[in-house]
Amino acid sequence: MTPNPLAVLGPPSPAQNCRYDGGCGGHGEAGSGLPPEVHARVADHPCYGPGADHRFARIHLPVAPACNIQCHYCNRKYDCAGESRPGVTSRRLTPEEAVARARAVAAELPKLSVVGIAGPGDPLAPGSVAHTFATLEGVKRALPGVRLCVSTNGLALADHADRLADLGVEHVTVTVNALDPEVGARLYAWVAWRGRRYTGPGAARLLSERQLEGLARLATRGVLCKVNSVLVPGVNDAHLPAVSRAVQGLGCFAHNVMPLLSAPEHGTHFGLTGQRGPTEAELAAVRRACGGRQMTHCRQCRADAVGMLGDDQNARFAHAGEAVRVAVATRDGARVDQHFGHATAFRVYELAAGGARLVAEREVSHYCRGGEGDEDVLPATLRALADCRAVLVAKVGRCPREALQAAGIEPSEAQAFLPIPAALAAWEAARAKEVA
Ligand SMILES: C[S@@+](CC[C@H](N)C(=O)[O-])C[C@H]1O[C@@H](n2cnc3c(N)ncnc32)[C@H](O)[C@@H]1O
Ligand code: SF4
Numbered sequence: 001m002t003p004n005p006l007a008v009l010g011p012p013s014p015a016q017n018c019r020y021d022g023g024c025g026g027h028g029e030a031g032s033g034l035p036p037e038v039h040a041r042v043a044d045h046p047c048y049g050p051g052a053d054h055r056f057a058r059i060h061l062p063v064a065p066a067c068n069i070q071c072h073y074c075n076r077k078y079d080c081a082g083e084s085r086p087g088v089t090s091r092r093l094t095p096e097e098a099v100a101r102a103r104a105v106a107a108e109l110p111k112l113s114v115v116g117i118a119g120p121g122d123p124l125a126p127g128s129v130a131h132t133f134a135t136l137e138g139v140k141r142a143l144p145g146v147r148l149c150v151s152t153n154g155l156a157l158a159d160h161a162d163r164l165a166d167l168g169v170e171h172v173t174v175t176v177n178a179l180d181p182e183v184g185a186r187l188y189a190w191v192a193w194r195g196r197r198y199t200g201p202g203a204a205r206l207l208s209e210r211q212l213e214g215l216a217r218l219a220t221r222g223v224l225c226k227v228n229s230v231l232v233p234g235v236n237d238a239h240l241p242a243v244s245r246a247v248q249g250l251g252c253f254a255h256n257v258m259p260l261l262s263a264p265e266h267g268t269h270f271g272l273t274g275q276r277g278p279t280e281a282e283l284a285a286v287r288r289a290c291g292g293r294q295m296t297h298c299r300q301c302r303a304d305a306v307g308m309l310g311d312d313q314n315a316r317f318a319h320a321g322e323a324v325r326v327a328v329a330t331r332d333g334a335r336v337d338q339h340f341g342h343a344t345a346f347r348v349y350e351l352a353a354g355g356a357r358l359v360a361e362r363e364v365s366h367y368c369r370g371g372e373g374d375e376d377v378l379p380a381t382l383r384a385l386a387d388c389r390a391v392l393v394a395k396v397g398r399c400p401r402e403a404l405q406a407a408g409i410e411p412s413e414a415q416a417f418l419p420i421p422a423a424l425a426a427w428e429a430a431r432a433k434e435v436a
């Protein structure tokens, strides 16, 4: 068994009371109180390393759809494009898509040092865990140099701790908002455990016992653990110092007290009941009272965040790794050699990480009759190509070109007369350049 470098830390002394970010010479530096062996393991992690937030990038892969508890501050159904908030994602990815996205991002961002799974639900909940491990295993194979992270509510952590450690997951974040069941009962609607749904203090007790068991198990395996706590004024503010002491005593190398976000439009229980988040001053006071290694620069990132902290490039990589469909007009079956208006069928190819694959041949009435476009035929053709991002043709007239563009399908003549595989590769390369 690997000795746990964190176990030697023990609870940080109150006198140390250093702020992990700033206050004592920058997060993770010698002055932060991290022992050198821990410092070495966080140096290139943008969330923890000294100045690493400006030098290294991370990606969150949104592959975990389900959750096994319901927090009063979480609603994963509400997504507003461009909004940065935990649990938010534009789209859930399959493990295959997620691995492909990680590869695509790594190719574009050589500073990518961390690949994490942080939702949109809980990565270890029964409905998510298979996706989580398939993704972690795929990423490990595809990008052996990156560090793997997982963020969980901890309910199922003890069951999966060994598998996470065996896989080489280096960092695990567990959200612990309360140890006192009476406090916890005010934060969670329910906890689902082994086929039963628990509520009230019993649910909160079950959750916190499982969280501590999971953290202890990871500590024996040398996995670096951080604890998140959502600060809910009037509910757990006075209790968080006790939480902080307990989890840092278990060897967690940092505590991250995060402000509650509870805008009514998010549709959460707290948002609807008017529970407010903390002021800056309240947050700072609770972090001071907690002491030890407090994180102060967490950006509360989306479940599909990409890039440097504070410079999210999620929009740029929104489609990276997704399978894309492209239609081709071909007469001889080998080259892009047909006019859009003369085609009676289009071949549809799917482009994914593994290459191009013919997925369908779609028949259409041909649009061009003796030089005149037939306006009745065009809508049916657009419908036949609705799932395609582009159509590669030898030539296309102005009117159908505009209709295709309006339908979000790119008409492209740039690959005219190329063999189909070369044409698809050329279109994909041009698109990647555009996105960059
Ligand atoms: C979306 S969760 C995903 C991982 C896992 N399900 C969990 O809760 O730890 C990531 C983090 O965002 C936090 N979070 C979610 N909604 C929040 C909110 N409204 N305000 C503040 N933090 C929030 C969670 O507590 C957790 O620490
Ligand atoms: S555990 Fe995480 S995903 Fe589940 S309800 Fe709470 S914040 Fe949302």
Ligand code: SF4
Binding pocket: 046, 047, 058, 297, 298, 299, 300, 301, 309
């Ligand atoms: S949510 Fe916080 S800890 Fe997670 S990647 Fe963003 S900054 Fe880092």
